[in-house]
Amino acid sequence: MKLSLGPLLYYWPKQTTEDFYQQAMSSDADIIYLGETVCSKRRELKARDWINLAKELNHQGKEIVLSSMALLEAPSEIKVLKQLCENGAMSVEANDIGGIQLLSEKKVPFVCGPAINCYNAHTLKLFVNKGMHRWVMPVELSRDWLQKALTDAEKIGIRGHFEVEVFAHGHLPLAYSARCFTARSENKAKDDCELCCIKYPQGRATSTQEGQQVFVLNGIQTQSGYCYNLLNDIESMTGLVDVARVSPSSMDSLTTLHQFKQRILGAEQYVKHDNLQCNGYWHQIAGLSLQG
Amino acid sequence: MELLCPAGSLPALKTAIDCGADAVYVGLKDDTNARHFVGLNFNDKKLAKGAQYVRDHNKHLHVAINTFAHPGEEKRWFNAVDKCVDLGANAAIIADIATLDYAANKYPDLELHLSVQASATNTAAIDFYQQNFNVKRVVLPRVLSLHQVKQLARNTSIDLEVFAFGSLCIMAEGRCYLSSYFTGESPNTVGACSPAKYVRWQETEKGLESRLNDILIDRYQANEKAGYPTLCKGKFTVDSIDNEEKILYHALEEPTSLNTLSILPELFMANVKSVKIEGRQRSPAYVEQITKVWRAAIDNYKQSPADYKVKADWNAVLANVSEGSQTTLGAYHRDWQ
Numbered sequence: 001m002k003l004s005l006g007p008l009l010y011y012w013p014k015q016t017t018e019d020f021y022q023q024a025m026s027s028d029a030d031i032i033y034l035g036e037t038v039c040s041k042r043r044e045l046k047a048r049d050w051i052n053l054a055k056e057l058n059h060q061g062k063e064i065v066l067s068s069m070a071l072l073e074a075p076s077e078i079k080v081l082k083q084l085c086e087n088g089a090m091s092v093e094a095n096d097i098g099g100i101q102l103l104s105e106k107k108v109p110f111v112c113g114p115a116i117n118c119y120n121a122h123t124l125k126l127f128v129n130k131g132m133h134r135w136v137m138p139v140e141l142s143r144d145w146l147q148k149a150l151t152d153a154e155k156i157g158i159r160g161h162f163e164v165e166v167f168a169h170g171h172l173p174l175a176y177s178a179r180c181f182t183a184r185s186e187n188k189a190k191d192d193c194e195l196c197c198i199k200y201p202q203g204r205a206t207s208t209q210e211g212q213q214v215f216v217l218n219g220i221q222t223q224s225g226y227c228y229n230l231l232n233d234i235e236s237m238t239g240l241v242d243v244a245r246v247s248p249s250s251m252d253s254l255t256t257l258h259q260f261k262q263r264i265l266g267a268e269q270y271v272k273h274d275n276l277q278c279n280g281y282w283h284q285i286a287g288l289s290l291q292g
Numbered sequence: 293m294e295l296l297c298p299a300g301s302l303p304a305l306k307t308a309i310d311c312g313a314d315a316v317y318v319g320l321k322d323d324t325n326a327r328h329f330v331g332l333n334f335n336d337k338k339l340a341k342g343a344q345y346v347r348d349h350n351k352h353l354h355v356a357i358n359t360f361a362h363p364g365e366e367k368r369w370f371n372a373v374d375k376c377v378d379l380g381a382n383a384a385i386i387a388d389i390a391t392l393d394y395a396a397n398k399y400p401d402l403e404l405h406l407s408v409q410a411s412a413t414n415t416a417a418i419d420f421y422q423q424n425f426n427v428k429r430v431v432l433p434r435v436l437s438l439h440q441v442k443q444l445a446r447n448t449s450i451d452l453e454v455f456a457f458g459s460l461c462i463m464a465e466g467r468c469y470l471s472s473y474f475t476g477e478s479p480n481t482v483g484a485c486s487p488a489k490y491v492r493w494q495e496t497e498k499g500l501e502s503r504l505n506d507i508l509i510d511r512y513q514a515n516e517k518a519g520y521p522t523l524c525k526g527k528f529t530v531d532s533i534d535n536e537e538k539i540l541y542h543a544l545e546e547p548t549s550l551n552t553l554s555i556l557p558e559l560f561m562a563n564v565k566s567v568k569i570e571g572r573q574r575s576p577a578y579v580e581q582i583t584k585v586w587r588a589a590i591d592n593y594k595q596s597p598a599d600y601k602v603k604a605d606w607n608a609v610l611a612n613v614s615e616g617s618q619t620t621l622g623a624y625h626r627d628w629q
Contacts, residue, residue: 070467071413071435071464071467072413072414072416072417073413073414073435073436073437073440074440074443075415075443075447077414078414078415078416081416096411096413096414096416096417097410097411097412097416097417097420097421098412098413098414098415098416098417098419098420099416100420101416101417101419101420101423102416115467117360117387117388117389117409117410117411117466117467117480118389119360119361119362119363119388119390119480119481120360120361120362120363120366120388120390121363121390122361122366122389122390122393122394123388123389123390126389126390126393126424138469138480139469140469140472140473140478140480140481145362145363148362148363148364149363151363151364152363152364172469172473174468174469174470174473175463175464175467175468175469175470175524176435176463176464176467176468177435177462177463177464177544178434178435178436178437178462178464178622178623178628178629179462179544179545179623179628179629180629181543181544184543185530185543189626189627189629190626190629191626191629199533200533204530204531205530205531206528206529206530206531206543207528207529207530207531208507208508208509208526208528209508209511209527209528209529209540210508212507212508214474214507214528215470215528215543215544217530217543222463222470222524222544224473280476281472281473284476285476286472286473286474286475286476286505287469287472287473287474287476288473288474
């Protein structure tokens with residue numbers, strides 16, 4: 001099983017971002033996803049900067065993939081997407097069907113990202129025919145669901161045509177809205193947000209009236225309140241999953257990658273999770289639950 | 293412009309047609325549609341009757357098959373398409389790519405509408421569905437501003453359907469997993485958001501509490517009107533970075549309904565083909581009131597576009613059947629965002 005570092009979902013200053021990726025180059029990640037997937041107003045690194053960073057890091061022993069936006073509404077956002085598709089060197093992670101359309105038109109191989117509704121082998125087949133070489137399963141799906149989809153994929157003769165990646169660590173991206181919840185939390189209108197999400201490098205934790213942390217607000221994206229963690233589930237992923245994804249939250253994510261690496265290499269150590277972690281989706285129960 | 297009304301039951305369907313709907317949309321009694329609630333929707337017998345009623349009145353019937361086919365169980369979704377054709381329905385509203393592919397190949401004459409659950413918000417995504425499955429119409433997610441709807445209308449040849457009234461989904465539909473995060477069940481997988489079987493009401497010293505799978509969604513004082521605990525409409529606190537006092541508020545969205553009566557002229561001018569009323573889970577009485585108001589508004593505009601004005605009694609009727617008795621233009625208006 002390979003390890004990937006998913007796209008940075010938060011908004012960090014340019015220097016912090018670049019430092020993070022310099023460090024990430026010596027981490028245990030086999031694949032690194034680069035790019036803005038949440039909000040087109042975040043321009044500490046513009047599309048051109050991400051492409052340049054990707055080119056700089058490419059051919060240094062890691063596979064580099066450019067990630068694209070999940071919610072595409074404006075023609076200007078499609079333009080940026082086209083720019084990524086025309087990078088000429090690297091694969092692109094599509095997070096909207098519009099991305100798959102543009103990438104298949106240009107015959108650029110692509111990763112089907114977790115924000116695309118791909119729930120069965122028939123859909124996978126159609127995407128394979130369009131150029132998909134890796135599928136990141138929607139975060140709400142379970143091991144059982146994955147197994148069934150892959151059994152079907154085997155039957156229709158496409159299992160060998162793509163890799164399977166599973167979101168394995170980090171706050172899960174659960175929803176995308178027209179509304180910016182971070183701006184709203186500061187009583188600002190979205191059009192006048194002053195890019196305030198840069199003040200919250202790990203989003204804003206949101207809790208019930210009983211203090212249970214249920215969401216993390218990250219701009220227009222709503223994340224799980226708990227951190228998803230499949231470290232203790234590596235064994236049940238083996239043979240089904242080709243790539244485990246760690247979603248960046250801070251430099252600590254590089255340590256997390258190392259823990260996953262050790263586990264994949266056979267370290268049998270069970271890690272006790274604290275009560276702000278969960279793995280429910282993988283076990284086909286409420287996402288916020290923790291099993292084992 | 294077509295007025296498309298919800299029908300969760302045969303009485304609601306008849307009411308919608310009698311009150312002036314041009315078309316109604318329905319779902320089967322299983323998890324192939326996104327309002328898979330107990331006691332709702334149509335079995336084969338009721339569906340045949342409903343289809344006949346619609347035909348007798350020269351109106352249109354759309355069948356929603358708008359959840360995502362489970363691996364190994366695709367047959368259920370494909371059968372729903374077969375049923376839709378056997379009934380002589382005018383259109384199938386589909387979200388799942390496997391189901392679209394099946395429908396487009398097996399029934400090239402069946403009119404396909406792209407469900408809002410497919411979450412197509414841009415021209416490239418629309419091109420994908422048009423080119424691959426010959427989709428005729430797209431139902432736009434409630435995340436687009438009016439400006440963006442107009443832009444899409446100018447830049448694509450597909451027919452556009454927009455939500456005109458009803459409960460407001462504030463996330464891009466089909467791409468929200470909050471419900472399964474709380475309960476294990478989501479609109480995409482089981483056809484329900486914040487399913488009723490997980491809801492619990494409890495009188496406590498602190499007030500009336502609503503819970504979803506035991507998670508506290510809201511707490512109401514005696515003078516407050518309690519609403520269904522749709523999880524994105526609860527009250528929450530947000531952590532602060534500078535130890536300010538935490539404020540309790542609707543961190544995502546207030547309980548409110550979408551109401552676009554005031555922008556009806558602009559929807560006409562953008563050449564929007566159909567306005568959709570949300571609410572297959574609502575009663576025939578709701579369907580009656582909403583359908584009458586919207587019929588009147590559309591006829592009023594058509595009669596004399598320059599004189600169109602939202603009447604106070606229309607809004608009064610709509611407010612009465614709205615969540616939290618309030619309405620909003622939602623994402624159509626930039627300020628809301």
